[in-house]
Amino acid sequence: MKRLSIFLVGLMAGVTLIGGTSFVLTRFLLPPNFHGMVMQSQQPACNFTLTSHYGQPVSLSDYRGKVVLLYFGYGACPDVCPATLVELARARATLGKDAEKAQVLMITVDPERDTQEKLAEYITFFDRSFIGLTGTPAQIAEVATYYGIYYAKHQEETALGYLVDHTATVMLIDKEGYLRIVYPFGTPAKDFAEDLKYLVAR
Amino acid sequence: MKPLYVLYGVVGATVLSLSAFAIFQPIKVLPRMNLAPALTLVDQSWALLTNEDMRGKIALYNFTYTRCVSPCPPTTDVMRTLQAQLNQFDSQGYAVRLVTISFDERDSTQDLQRLAQQVNADTTRWKFATGEKEKLKYALGGGFNLYYAAAPDGGITFDPLFVLVDGWGIVRAEYRTASPAIERILRDVQLVIGEARNSVGAGRYAYEAAHLFLCYPK
Numbered sequence: 001m002k003r004l005s006i007f008l009v010g011l012m013a014g015v016t017l018i019g020g021t022s023f024v025l026t027r028f029l030l031p032p033n034f035h036g037m038v039m040q041s042q043q044p045a046c047n048f049t050l051t052s053h054y055g056q057p058v059s060l061s062d063y064r065g066k067v068v069l070l071y072f073g074y075g076a077c078p079d080v081c082p083a084t085l086v087e088l089a090r091a092r093a094t095l096g097k098d099a100e101k102a103q104v105l106m107i108t109v110d111p112e113r114d115t116q117e118k119l120a121e122y123i124t125f126f127d128r129s130f131i132g133l134t135g136t137p138a139q140i141a142e143v144a145t146y147y148g149i150y151y152a153k154h155q156e157e158t159a160l161g162y163l164v165d166h167t168a169t170v171m172l173i174d175k176e177g178y179l180r181i182v183y184p185f186g187t188p189a190k191d192f193a194e195d196l197k198y199l200v201a202r
Numbered sequence: 203m204k205p206l207y208v209l210y211g212v213v214g215a216t217v218l219s220l221s222a223f224a225i226f227q228p229i230k231v232l233p234r235m236n237l238a239p240a241l242t243l244v245d246q247s248w249a250l251l252t253n254e255d256m257r258g259k260i261a262l263y264n265f266t267y268t269r270c271v272s273p274c275p276p277t278t279d280v281m282r283t284l285q286a287q288l289n290q291f292d293s294q295g296y297a298v299r300l301v302t303i304s305f306d307e308r309d310s311t312q313d314l315q316r317l318a319q320q321v322n323a324d325t326t327r328w329k330f331a332t333g334e335k336e337k338l339k340y341a342l343g344g345g346f347n348l349y350y351a352a353a354p355d356g357g358i359t360f361d362p363l364f365v366l367v368d369g370w371g372i373v374r375a376e377y378r379t380a381s382p383a384i385e386r387i388l389r390d391v392q393l394v395i396g397e398a399r400n401s402v403g404a405g406r407y408a409y410e411a412a413h414l415f416l417c418y419p420k
């Protein structure tokens with residue numbers, strides 16, 4: 001009986017040790033399996049200064065110390081932009097008190113129609129913390145080109161007026177200002193959330 | 203004591219496997235250097251050519267201008283050789299494209315057509331294109347880090363550059379020389395194809411480990 005008890009205690013201790021070590025290895029030592037394409041950029045992401053929907057100048061470098069999710073869209077976008085922004089809002093909501101360490105920025109690809117007021121109304125519908133950015137067409141073109149964002153007015157008019165075709169990737173810029181991950185359109189909130197949880201905690 | 207041996211075994215095997223991967227580098231990858239810039243160009247057939255057209259394809263870009271005369275960096279010759287080599291190359295179903303971009307605002311579509319004919323380009327694979335001056339400056343100067351500037355003799359001085367971009371629009375290799383080794387470019391194209399093909403399911407973990415351990419070819 002005594003031998004059985006010693007064996008059971010030993011077994012439990014062993015299982016706890018192995019389980020604990022595996023947890024520590026996977027949780028803290030092994031790198032996370034990020035979703036999207038992980039970049040190995042040697043240079044910080046291209047800085048820019050645009051005007052926020054509050055009317056203030058905002059630079060990417062203002063967000064050093066936060067994880068930035070950068071997206072290019074526009075206020076009259078009927079499907080792709082809302083679908084992406086909803087997922088980003090859901091992902092941010094899962095962070096709890098760490099949500100303030102993640103910032104979503106949307107740069108408009110339709111600066112002609114996206115006035116400060118329109119941008120404010122549109123972007124805060126998804127999450128009050130989200131920031132919409134606009135600028136002159138030349139400023140927007142320069143930033144979008146650097147981030148590989150193609151955009152052009154669509155030929156056909158709709159009830160919403162003209163549409164703007166645009167690249168719909170989301171870019172994650174880490175706390176040090178490096179472009180870290182590129183996500184394709186259709187990435188679910190769960191994937192953004194898992195990566196954000198890891199990166200805001202670092 | 204037995205559970206402890208198992209623990210040592212698990213930790214040891216993990217450390218050994220990771221060390222073996224890092225030392226022997228069974229999978230080679232090219233670094234994901236940066237995002238390639240957005241491109242809004244017009245090609246030799248008056249068709250719009252954008253970076254979105256290249257999504258899902260592997261593209262090698264070079265940069266020149268049609269009035270370039272000797273000692274013009276012979277980058278177009280490299281592209282011509284590559285075109286011939288790619289016809290014999292097993293791209294495993296992946297589209298590989300060549301794109302020559304002119305940064306000279308004087309270059310018309312006819313000039314591009316003429317150049318395409320001079321070098322016997324198969325324009326389904328090899329496109330020649332140019333665009334608006336300002337947009338080109340952002341894309342080539344800012345995005346691809348290409349140096350080019352007007353010369354006093356009416357020409358344009360530029361540093362030779364080839365850029366390999368994957369189907370995600372990510373720069374995977376740069377060759378900053380007028381005559382890079384063709385074998386090296388083909389090897390790099392093969393590596394990008396291999397990653398696109400095999401980096402799925404469990405294979406993705408292996409490829410991400412290769413990126414983590416900087417398993418780059420020499």
